[in-house]
Amino acid sequence: MPELPPALSGFWVTFRTQFQKVNTEQYPEQKDKFPPKPRFHGRHQLNRWADGLEKCVGCELCAWACPADAIYVQGADNTEQQRFSPGERYGRVYQINYLRCIFCGLCIEACPTRALTMTHEYELADNEREKLIYEKQDLLAPLGPDMVPPPHAMVEGMDAKDYYDGEVTGPTDEQREEARQLQRNPGAAL
Ligand code: SF4
Ligand code: SF4
Numbered sequence: 131m132p133e134l135p136p137a138l139s140g141f142w143v144t145f146r147t148q149f150q151k152v153n154t155e156q157y158p159e160q161k162d163k164f165p166p167k168p169r170f171h172g173r174h175q176l177n178r179w180a181d182g183l184e185k186c187v188g189c190e191l192c193a194w195a196c197p198a199d200a201i202y203v204q205g206a207d208n209t210e211q212q213r214f215s216p217g218e219r220y221g222r223v224y225q226i227n228y229l230r231c232i233f234c235g236l237c238i239e240a241c242p243t244r245a246l247t248m249t250h251e252y253e254l255a256d257n258e259r260e261k262l263i264y265e266k267q268d269l270l271a272p273l274g275p276d277m278v279p280p281p282h283a284m285v286e287g288m289d290a291k292d293y294y295d296g297e298v299t300g301p302t303d304e305q306r307e308e309a310r311q312l313q314r315n316p317g318a319a320l
Contacts, residue, residue, distance in 0.1 A: 166250045171233040173251040174226055176269045177244065179293050181285060181301040182277030184214050184270070185245030186221035195240035200230035212281040216290040221245075224266040228254050243294065276300050278309045 134142060155164055166172065177185045188205025204223035214220035238246050256262055273279055278301040284290075285298050285305065292298060 166252060170250050170252070171235050171248045173228075173249050173254060173264075174237070174269055175247050175249050175271050176221070176224060176266065177247060177271050178273070178277060179216065180274075180277070180299050181305055182273055182282070183216055183280050183284065183293070184220055185243045186224065187215055187217040187243055187245070188219040188221040189242065191240045191242060192237035192246050195236045196231075197234065197236060198230040198232050200227045200232075201225070201237060202227075210283075213283055214280045216284050216288075216293040217243075218290075221266065224269060226264045226269065228262040228264060229259060278305045282308045282312070 157164070179185060188203060190203045190205065193201040193203050202223065202225040203221055205219045206222035208214060208218060208220055233248070235248060238248055254262065282305050284293070285302050288298055
């Protein structure tokens with residue numbers, strides 16, 4: 131077959147392409163049709179134990195592991211009057227800067243309590259830079275239907291190791307009562 135002039139070859143490619151299968155994905159109209167892959171790394175989440183206490187112990191290992199310097203953690207001591215996690219300390223301040231994060235997942239590998247994991251949430255764009263620094267309240271997992279919001283005591287008779295061993299399966303009546311008292315008198319835990 132004689133060779134087409136270069137301009138006609140271009141038109142031939144365009145003409146031929148009209149009959150090929152369209153691969154365009156209609157985002158965001160049909161985004162539910164294209165869920166992320168199971169191992170996709172999206173927004174981070176700070177997890178809780180089954181009774182509502184936080185898993186983060188404020189150790190800062192995630193911040194040290196981060197190659198982009200995107201995490202800032204400030205730990206504080208738990209006290210008997212005000213306990214947020216089963217360990218000695220909890221994460222008082224926890225920030226992730228999504229202007230820096232490259233979603234590599236090194237932070238979640240470094241976390242010793244599996245407090246930090248990554249969700250499938252990927253819609254993180256915003257017009258304001260400040261809104262891309264997520265604070266602890268933006269990252270904390272929502273309370274499950276049975277969970278009691280911290281601060282509250284650990285399950286009676288259990289220590290931090292029991293929590294790590296999965297011995298705690300939900301809140302006790304004492305923890306629920308403590309939360310009710312705190313709701314009635316919010317200054318009691320301070
Ligand atoms: S995913 Fe990577 S870049 Fe993002 S906060 Fe974690 S360690 Fe840092
Ligand atoms: S998220 Fe994990 S690694 Fe980071 S401070 Fe909390 S417990 Fe430590």
